[in-house]
Amino acid sequence: MVRTPATALLLSLALSTALPLTALAETKVPQSQTEISLGFAPLVKEAAPAVVNIYAKIITQDQGRSPFANDPFFDDFFRQFSKPQPRVQNSLGSGVILSEDGIVVSNYHVVGEASDIRVVTNDRREYEAEVILADQASDLAILRLKGASGLPFLALRNSDEVEVGELTLAIGNPFGVGQTVSSGIISGLARTGTGGGQGFGYYIQTDAPINPGNSGGALIDVNGDLIGINTRILSRSGGSNGIGFAIPANLVREFVRQAREGDTAFRRPWAGMTGQPVDADLADAMGMERVDGMLISELHPQSPFVAAGFEVGDVVLSVDGEPVNSPSEMAFRLSVSGLGGTSEVTRVRNGQMETLEVTLSEAPDEPAAQPIQLSDKTPMPGLVVGQVNPRVITQMQLPLSATGVVVMDPGPYAGRGGVMPGDIVVAVNGEAVETPEDVARLLQDSGRWLQLDLVRQGQRVALRFRL
Structure with missing residues (x-):
């Protein structure tokens, strides 16, 4: 965008005490009362045209529930009243134009699940928009305005x-x-x-x-x-x-x-670790002079940090020279670095500081998840189970130590019976399972009663079904 050189100067002078001394050395005292009275007006005139209003329609399923849902007799009569009904929600938010050809950034919670998006610019032009990349975890979404060109935009600062x-x-x-x-x-x-x-x-x-x-x-x-x-x-x-x-x-x-580059979902490097901030007690126990960094408390065997030489008990101080003091900071630093390259990660072990090179890659799909969906001829039609691996752990937010077979989708029957996505299937009718094929075979051979032994959030759960 075109920017007036005097804009930043006038604004920084108005409240120059908030700026570092190095910046003050480059400023100049306002020459007139007119310059002082400008305030933020010149800056707003330049930046405001690149900020847009977003109107989005989101279709949700209204989960109505019959008061007789648990009654064995009346449930059949009132079943139709408890069916989910589509409902339209209107979402209002803002966005920022980042390129003259209509690339706009907004929040996921504004447009991420919208079916109809309308964007209105500062000068009241309207555009239809489509989401081209969205990520709920980061609450960011990238949109493209259809037919846009020559738009004002904001530059991204470091x-x-x-x-x-x-x-x-x-x-x-x-x-x-x-x-x-x-x-x-x-x-x-x-x-x-x-x-x-x-x-x-x-x-x-x-x-x-x-x-x-x-x-x-x-x-x-x-x-x-x-x-x-x-x-x-x-x-x-x-x-x-x-x-x-x-x-x-x-x-x-x-x-x-x-x-x-054409991605529709955000791809972030996988750390394959859990950690905790270093507090005063930890720093004292480890002989650290400063309360700084993140202690690695768990590492997946396939983690790129393991391949680089990291171990449980190491303290990570920085990634590419930027400080890391929590798992969220680690996730942010790796996400910013992007996939396909390496990062310089500084650690402390036994009082010695060392910088190691870590390869930035996605969570591997090894061993293959091989999801299986049970057919309508089985006792639990629609149930989807898969093999736990690093990619499944990441997608389903499972503990790093998770192994075995995981429920990826319970389907309608198992879902009503209490089975939930993320449940680890330990046994079917008392027989231990190790692969999705084991689950499918044992369910197919079930008699009039079925028992599923599951692990849910670290707790053992047993569910019994009458078939």
Whole structure:
């Protein structure tokens, strides 16, 4: 986008005490009252056209339930009333244009499951949009505007260079009132555990007010560059309390790269490990001078970190020179690095610091999962089971130590009986199973009664069925 050189200068002068001394050396005192009174206006004029409003329709299944659902007599009469009914939900959010040909980034929870997406630009042009890559765990989605060209866009800043205290603007469409701008500062970095998802939450924190509808909007710096994508707030009331979170621009950059290469789902390197932050007690027990890093507490035998020479008990300090202090930070750093290359990972073992090279690859599908779906002629039609391997562990969020056969989809019959996705099948009618074929064979040979022995979240579960 075209940017006025004086814009960032005037804005940084207005509140120059928030900038580092190195930046102050390059600034100049405003020459007139007009320059001082400009405020954020020039910056907003440049950045706002690249922030869009998003209107999405999401079709969900309304899970109505009959009050006689558990009654053995009336259940058949009222069964039709408990069938799921399609229901249309309207989602409102924001997005940021990242290229002149209409590549837009927003949040997954805004557009990830939408069937109809309409994007309205700052100058009221409307476009149909399609999601070309989405990832629920990271809460990011990349869209392409149909027929778009010559659009204004924001440049992505290296979010690792962002510092606490920097001035920021949050631009979005809160509460559907129209495009709105709020100002603040970066109030925290490397915030983890503030969102749901699957443990990939790693955020920039700001006190710029962020409210419902701001999701997917831009968090920019005083140069008009994109720092992050606004995604959520920390609030008990539902309104902004001065603690908002944005997904760093470096992760957005990797999403855009994969989307342009044709990926429809985000592909991230697999660590194959679990860990915990090093606290004061751990640091003292390990003879570390600083409370820093992440202790590796578990490693999968097929983990690339094992191949690189890491062991349980090692402390990871950094990935490619950037600090790592939690599993979420590790997941973020590997995701930003992308697949196909290597990363320099620094560890501490027995008081000695060492940097090792780790290959960045996806979780392997070895041994092959070989999922089997049971036919309608079996006691549990539609049940899908597969062999546990690193890829299945990642997709189904199983413990690293999981082995054997996992339920990938319980199907209608087993699901009603209490079987859940992610259950590990230990035995069928008292006979141990090791492969999906074992489960299929034993279910086929069942008599009038069937017992499934499962492991669910570390607990042994036994389910009995009358066939």
